[in-house]
Each structure stands twice: as structure tokens, then as C-alpha cells.
Amino acid sequence: MTAYAQESSASNLNKNVFVELGGSGVAVLTANFDMRFNKGSNDGLGMRLGVGGESSRFDYLIGEGEVKTKLFTVPLEVNYILGERRFSFEIGYSFTFVSISRDSDLQFLGYHSEKYESGNVIVSYIPIGFRLKPKNNGLMFKLNVGPLWNYSAPNVFDYESVLFWGGFAVGYSFY
Numbered sequence: 344m345t346a347y348a349q350e351s352s353a354s355n356l357n358k359n360v361f362v363e364l365g366g367s368g369v370a371v372l373t374a375n376f377d378m379r380f381n382k383g384s385n386d387g388l389g390m391r392l393g394v395g396g397e398s399s400r401f402d403y404l405i406g407e408g409e410v411k412t413k414l415f416t417v418p419l420e421v422n423y424i425l426g427e428r429r430f431s432f433e434i435g436y437s438f439t440f441v442s443i444s445r446d447s448d449l450q451f452l453g454y455h456s457e458k459y460e461s462g463n464v465i466v467s468y469i470p471i472g473f474r475l476k477p478k479n480n481g482l483m484f485k486l487n488v489g490p491l492w493n494y495s496a497p498n499v500f501d502y503e504s505v506l507f508w509g510g511f512a513v514g515y516s517f518y
Contacts, residue, residue, distance in 0.1 A: 355382040355383045355518060356378050356379055356380070356381075356382055356518070357378065357379040357383075357384060357385040357389075357516065357517075357518055358376070358377070358378045358379075358516070358517055358518070359375075359376070359377040359378070359391075359476075359483055359514050359515065359516045359517075360374075360375065360376055360377075360514050360515055361374075361375050361377065361483065361485070361512045361513060361514020361515070362374055362375070362512065362513060362514060363375055363393070363395075363485075363510050363511070363512035364510060364511050364512070365508065365509055365510040365511065366418075366468070366470060366487060366508075366509070366510020366511070366512065367391070367393070367418040367420050367435070367437035367439055367468050367470060367510065368393050368395040368416050368418045368439065368510070369395070369414075369416050369418070369439050369441055369466055369468070369491070369508075370395035370396050370397045370414050370415075370416045371395075371396075371397035372395055372396075372397065373393040373394060373395025373396075373416060373418060374393060374394055374395065375391050375392065375393035375418070375512070375514070376391065376392055376393070377389060377390070377391035377422070378390065378391075379424070383518075384427070385424070385427065385476055385478070385516070386424040386425060386426055386427050386431060387423065387424060388421070388422075388423050389421075389422055389423070389424065390419075390420060390421050390422065391418070391419075391420045391422060391435075391437075392417075392418070392419055392420075393416075393417065393418045394415075394416070394417055395415075395416045395417075395418070396413070396414055396415045396416060397412075397413075397414045398411075398412070398413045398414075399411070399412045400412075405451060407449075407450045407451070408447065408448045408449040408450050408451075409447070409448060410445065410446070410447040410448075411445070411446045411447075412443070412444070412445045412446075413443070413444045413445075414441065414442070414443050415441070415442040415443075416439055416440065416441050416442075417439065417440040418437050418438075418439040418468075419437060419438050419439070419440075420435045420436065420437035420438075420468075420470075421435060421436055421437075422434065422435030422436075422470070423435065424474060424476075429475060429476060429477065429478065430473060430474075430475055431473065431474050431475075431476065432472075432473060432474075433470070433471075433472055433473065433474045433485065433487065434469070434470070434471050434472075435469070435470045435487075436467070436468075436469055437467060437468045437469075437470065438465055438466075438467055439465065439466050439467070439468065440463065440464075440465060441463065441464050441465070441466055442461075442462075442463045443460075443461065443462060443463075443464075444459070444460065444461040445458075445459070445460045445461070446458075446459050446460075447459075464493055465493075466491060466492065466493050467491070467492055467493075468489060468490070468491045468508060469489040469490055470487035470488070470489050470510060471487060471488060471489045472485060472486045472487025472488060472489075472510075473485065473486055473487075476516050477516055479518065480515075480516060480517045480518065481515070481516060482513070482514075482515060482516075483512075483513070483514050483515065483516040484511075484512065484513050485510075485511070485512045486509075486510070486511050486512075487509060487510050488507065488508065488509040488510075489507075489508060489509075490505045490506070490507065490508070491505070491506045491507075491508035492504070492505045492506070
């Protein structure tokens with residue numbers, strides 16, 4: 344009697360974990376998981392999912408007070424890597440959920456103003472760039488640029504305009 348070991352369906356898929364500055368995550372930093380759909384291949388169609396955020400605080404130049412901003416993002420992207428070599432072309436399309444809150448407090452010459460804003464939006468980004476990846480396991484880098492625009496909530500982002508955006512990532516690729 345011969346026994347065969349059953350192999351996990353995800354065991355031969357090329358996977359990447361990386362930290363990205365900008366890019367599809369919109370925030371300063373996002374942690375991401377990316378994988379190819381073709382077994383045994385480090386190119387072709389794939390997807391990525393991440394979570395990110397940032398928090399900033401600055402003081403007004405005139406008067407007293409500060410502005411605090413918090414941003415939370417969840418990027419979901421479908422992407423395609425063209426080329427089995429280490430240096431490959433990458434293009435994608437992402438939808439990113441963005442939750443933002445801004446709290447400001449200003450005091451100037453007897454004037455006092457407090458304002459709190461928050462909102463949720465969906466933004467889209469088309470990253471076009473390059474990925475430097477190992478043939479098997481190892482360090483990976485990616486760099487991309489492209490248009491970024493908003494679908495809703497003109498009070499948070501200017502939905503009338505398309506921004507030129509970019510991203511840089513470093514991470515680890517494995518099978």
C-alpha cells in the first residue's frame with residue numbers, strides 16, 4: 344500500500360510580506376501581504392492586502408494651539424507582475440478604505456476655535472512600477488508611481504482632482 348502526502352494548495356504560491364511607504368496604502372506606512380495566483384511562479388496575476396496608518400501633530404505658527412490628525416487605511420489590490428527575472432515590471436489597481444479624523448484647537452488674540460472632523464472614504468490608485476525580487480526566498484523591493492483619486496467625501500479629499508502618487512516598499516519573498 345502506497346501513501347501520498349497531500350500538499351497544501353497555498354504551499355507553492357509565491358508570497359511576500361512587506362512594509363510600504365505611500366503607495367496603495369495612502370498612509371505613511373502600511374504592512375502588507377502579497378501573493379501570486381500561479382503555483383511555482385513569481386510573476387503573473389496576484390493580489391495584496393494591507394493595513395496602515397499614521398498619526399501627526401503640529402502646532403500653529405501664529406497663536407497657540409495644535410492640529411492632530413489620525414489616518415487608518417486598508418488597501419486591497421489586484422496586480423500583475425510581468426517577468427520571471429529578478430527585475431520585473433508591475434502594474435495594479437487598488438481600492439483603499441481610508442478613515443481620517445482631524446482635531447484642531449486655535450487660540451489667537453482672544454479668538455478661540457475648536458474643530459473636529461472625521462470621515463471614511465474609498466480611494467483608488469493605479470501603481471505602475473518595478474519590483475526587484477529573488478528567484479526563491481529572500482529580500483524584495485518595489486517602487487511605483489501613478490494616479491490616485493477619491494470616490495467620495497469631498498470634505499476629506501478633493502474628489503475633483505487626480506493626484507500623482509508614489510510608493511516604495513521593502514520586504515521578504517517566500518514560497
